[in-house]
Amino acid sequence: MKTTVFLGAAAVSALIAGAGFAAEGDTLAQVKARGELLCGVNPGLVGFASPDANGNWSGFDISFCKAVAAAVLGDASKVKYIPLTGQTRFTGLASGEVDLLARNSTWTFSRDTDLKLDFIGVNYYDGQGFMVPKSLGVSSAKELDGATICIQTGTTTELNLADYFKANNMTYQPVNIDSNSEGEQQYLAGACDAYTTDASGLAATRAAFANPGDHVILPEIISKEPLGPAVRHGDSNWADIARWTLYALIAAEEYGVTSANIEELAKSSQNPEVQRLLGTTDDLGKMIGLDKDWAKRAIAASGNYGEIFAATIGEQTPIGLARGLNAQWTQGGLMYAMPFR
Amino acid sequence: MTESAPAGPPAPPFRLSMLIYDRHYRSLTIQVVVFILLMLLVSWIVHNTVLNLARLGKDIDFSFLFNRAGYDIPQQLIPYTSDDTHLRAAMVGLLNTLYVSALGCATATVLGVVAGVLRLSKNWLIARLMTIYVEIFRNIPLLLWILIIYAALTEITPGPREYRGENARELFLGLIAPTNRYTAIPSIVAEHSPGALVIGRIEIPWLAIMGIAFFIAAIVLRRIVNARAQRIQNATGRRPTTWWINLALFVVPPAAMAVFFGLHLEVPELAGFNFKGGINVDNSLVALWLALSLYTGAFIAEIVRAGILAISKGQTEAAYALGLSPGWTMNLVILPQALRVIIPPLISQYLNLIKNSSLAVAVGYMDLRGTLGGTTVNQTGREMEGILLMMAIYLAISLTVSGVMNIYNNRVKLKER
Amino acid sequence: MSDANASPAYLRTEMLPSAAPPRRQEGLLGWLRENLFSGWLNSLLTVLSLVIIWSLIRHFWPWFAHSVWRANSLAECRQIITQTWGEGATGACFAVIRVRWHQYIFGFYPRAEYWRPILTLGLLFIALAPVLFSVNANIRRWVLAGGGLLCMVLLAVTASPDWTVVLVWALFAAALLLAEYAPMRLLMVTALYPVLAVWLLWGGSPWYPFMLLMGFAVGYGVSALVPRGVSALTGIAVTVLWWIFLAAPAASLATLILPLHLPVVQSSVFGGFLLSVVIGVSAIVLSLPLGILLALARQSNMFIIYSLAVVFIEFIRGVPLITLLFVALVLLKYFLPPQTHFDLILRVIIMVTLFAAAYMAEVIRGGLAALPKGQYEAADSLGLNYWQAQRLIILPQALKISIPGIVGTFIGVFKDTTLVGLINLYDPLKGISDVVRSEFTWKGIYWEPFIFTGAIFFVICFSMSRYSMYLERRLSREHR
Secondary structure, X not given: OHHHHHHHHHHHHHHHHHHHHHOOOOHHHHHHHHOOEEEEEOOOEOOOEEEOOOOOEEOHHHHHHHHHHHHHHOOXXXXXXXXXXXXXXXXXXXXXXXXXXXXXXXXXXXXXXOOOEEEOOOOEEEOEEEEEEHHHOOOOHHXXXXXXXXXXXXXXXXXXXXXXXXXXXXXXXXEEEOOHHHHHHXXXXXXXXXXXXXXXXXXXXXXXXXXXHHEEEOOOOOOOXXXXXXXEOOOHHHHHHHHHHHHHHHHHHHOOOOOOOHHHHHHHOOOHHHHHHOOOOOOHHHHHOOOOOHHHHHHHHHOOHHHHHHHHOOOOOOOOOOOHHHOEHHHOXXXXXXXXX | OOOOOOOOOOOOOOOOOHXXXXXXXXXXXXXXXXXXHHHHHHHHHHHHHHHHHHHHOOOOOHHHHHOEOOOOOOOOOOOOOOOOEHHHHHHHHHHHHHHHHHHHHHHHHHHHHHHHHHHOOOOHHHHHHHHHHHHHHXXXXXXXXXXXXXXXXXXXXXXXXXXXXXXXXXXXXXXEEEOOOEEEEOEEEEOOOOOEEEEOOEEEEHHHHHHXXXXXXXXXXXXXXXXXXXXXXXXXXXXXXXXXXXXXXXXXXXXXXXXXXXXEEEOOEEEOOEEEOOEEEEHHHHHHHHHHHHHHHHHHHXXXXXXXXXXXXHXXXXXXXXXOOHHHHHXXXXXXXXXXXXHHHHHHHHHHHHHHHHHHHHHOOOOHHHHHXXXXXXXXXXXXXHHHHHHHHHHHHHHHHHHHHHHHHHHHOOOOO | OHHHHOXXXXXXXXXXXXXXXXXXXOHHHHHHHHHOOXXXXXXXXXXXXXXXXXXXXXXXXXXXXXXXXXXXXXXXXXXXXXXXXXXXXXXXXXXXXXXXXXXXXXXXOOHHHOHHHHHHHHHHHHHHHHHOOOXXXXXXXXHXXXXXXXXXXXXXXXXXXXXXXXXXXXXXXXXXXXXXXXXXXXXXXXXXXXXXXXXXXXXXXOHHHHXXXXXXXXXXXXXXXXXXXXXXXXXXXXXXXXXXXXXXHHHHHHHHHOOOOEOOOOHHHEEHHHHHHHHHHHHHXXXXXXXXXXXXXXXXXXXXXXHHHHHXXXXXXXXXXXXXXXXXXXXXXXXXXXXXXXXXXXXXXXXHHHHHHHHHHHHHHHHHHHOOHHHHHHHHHOOOOHHHHHHHHHHHHHHHHXXXXXXXXXXXXXXXXXXXXXXXXXXXXXXXXHHHHOOHHXXXXXHHHHHHHHHHHHHHHHHHHHHHHHHHHHHHHHHO
């Protein structure tokens, strides 16, 4: 009997282990098998990612998740959004909680190498800034010596802030906060003299204040914050898919392909680059394990890069961000899609 | 059944079925099976972990602890800058955890005893108020209390700037300035400072060491004085008055130190954005401390109440019959006996408080969970090492505290038989 | 001598009516003297508390009094407050609760399916009724009536379809009848409840949970056929084999024959109190048997079993729950075979269960230790084996003694479910509030949601603790 129990236990554990091995494969196969893309997003940052009363997510980063889902699965709604805080986002990606991290994360050396992430590009060029109440009478970050500063833990801003004050021989008192909404509450109640985060986040935060005019964003941008989506290290094909989906969105804007005219251009465009992009001539999709129309679906999901920008964080929205560095390279910005060839 | 027969027939020959049916062998069988299953489970987990780590190109490596941390910590008990290592950041966090836990345990005990005794008070209003306090704090999650108290501190208190200008606010008692980010309290400064004891980068002022030494000496001397008084009382039946000696023991040395070294208070002063001089106690610490004390205090109040109620009424009546006042009855008769019932659950409340202090992250107080288990893990991507190390440290703290408290418990326990 | 028998000059034949107590000891004045102002210390305390109460009311009353219940955004709220009470007035904006309350209760659960969690809640009351440990039928009636009423109210405010209302009516009517005439029959509901609840909440085909249950039936049936000695082991083996090899095909077959189906709801949409209750109740239900086993193991004289139990219990009790939740979020993935995916909520439930089980084990160990040794010896002298003795003599008594502690652990676990907000789940305290505040309309709202969730937590935990006190009183009377 003893042996029977033992054998039984061994059999069960072998079975479970076997089932585990059988399921191993690359991310693309997993996503297709699951029929759903797991996308790690910010739990709530207006304009970038936030759920509404019915749990429908919208925002700049969300649109990228949708584009990838459309490219891979053929349906932009087949995304499961997994909210990740600043503290848990990278561990969430590394441990396989999500397939793709689109959570305004800064591309840095150590994150790319030591944290075993692969950043697949930049979808928003940002920089860290400061917001202060007008009544404080401060017009430059250099005047903030000795100030109390609200800062979100687990972000690069935390490190930049330490470096900036050290380099300028100034001191500060950090007030650590856990989420953006806690930070707003603390800042508005005057618990800190200044609030620091990415300039885009500051604009979004300020836009929602009762009296936005009472607060100024200081001119200093103290760091480079190239925000981009990231995937796990070691799955190059999946990284390629995410990277070229992003480029497809950017290229679409460059070539004037919008969600409105995409069907028409797919049939009638004479531009060879557009033809390749939309799969009219070459079958680029096959090279990354997708079908011909992948880019077409990605662009149709929520429009090209410019359309997404305008709809979520652009000047027409309450957040009101100008394109600035994020304009196309043809218009003096940094958005430059690699050629589709 | 041959088990207990002293000179029974010889044991029957061993058969395989005895592994299950014979009680002697069965327990062995069960243990062996469980052990094998456990080993299987452990090896399975280790195997999986190795496999997973290899797949991600990671390894288990604690050397990240010696890299530059790069982030600042608002509240620190030992010197720390962003240039220090992650290990030192973890140490700062650990000390912060211990600090808020110690503060919390002390105030929670005081609050709990007071509320527990007052809940049994004959004063109708007080008893009701204490009941409300206990029920409200016991039945609402701690996390909510931490958040509420933190937000309340921020919203109710004035900003530092309101202490300046035309109709400036007065410092409380001219010494303390509560603001919406910290409470500025005065620090003690010596005019002729004897310097500090420097160990590595930690500086301990000699004055503090002297103060602690005097305090310990006073406690020891007090014991000797009281023991002597007891001896005299036993011999002659009259107890000499000792309260003034005891008082002097605790008052004279600090007073002498104050005069000799020219001790005085340095009142915080507004300079630039914030108060300088004095000590700024962060609101996150205050909020966490208050919330932990109030929450745990409510539980301790219930324990104290139950302890007091467990003492039979005859004890009170006997004390009254001896002519003791209600206050003395409580102090000399009821509480010492109730202590026996109170201490074991009290220990687990202390342990709960220490563990609950890990909720500090909600208010940005950088404790062990905030430094090692939070920012460090996040910046270095070493979640496996960081979290396991953090759990090990918490476990060590818990086991130490419960060990020490159990020794104390065994000492106050009523020795029976 | 002569007047020894003489009658006294005056003899009272009837008692005087007792004099009224002094003025200061009766009526309101007397009560005040007795209860509030007996002695200077008491008077001081009374005055002090009155001052505190007054200042609290003075501070917070205007805020409550100026509350706005009908508005669509925080800005609108502020505008209304300024219009009504003038510039600079502050007031609560409870409109956010009015607009978003469903999110605090159900998270992102699809609106059309709200009746399912509500029905699950109703069934929970029915399942609880027979195991409330009460000889008093009144308690059962109250629980059933209260549960029914709560479900009706919830169904009404969520505008659920009419047939669900009829269903709940019928269910509770049946339950009340059963509770009156055959309360033990309700145990059937209790036994089926876990499977039923899982199916109702997550949806899908009912055949899979049904076939899972069938495993027990098959195992029981087989064990009845084979000889006594090995019946238990055979039963377990057959059950496990059924689950591994036959349950899934059987369920697929049944689905083909009779395709019943509820829309599948993913656990990522669970949030608010739904999430708290799901995690809390599952952890509570699962931790009780696990805790009993651990407690018995810790009492065992088998060295390996004993040390395992001690190490497990001390380890779990020695670390904060939040670190265990982090293990669930981050590390559990490493411990399982590569690419195994299973739900975060399930992982959290496992961790919270282990956590609760360790505490439960200590509570039950206390109960076991409190039993007189004679009970164990009596069981031995009757020739009962270990499990018989535990089942028939030791555990019923030990559990009864530990009930207050067990309920205390339940309350603790339920409150601790708020911590899941720190690992990205939508707990009602922080998770949902962050979601609500991440939209432009309600950005900046802070206190009102806290008050709302705090009040609900208070009601639930307070009633649980009152119930445990009631039991404690009843049990202590029995022991006297």
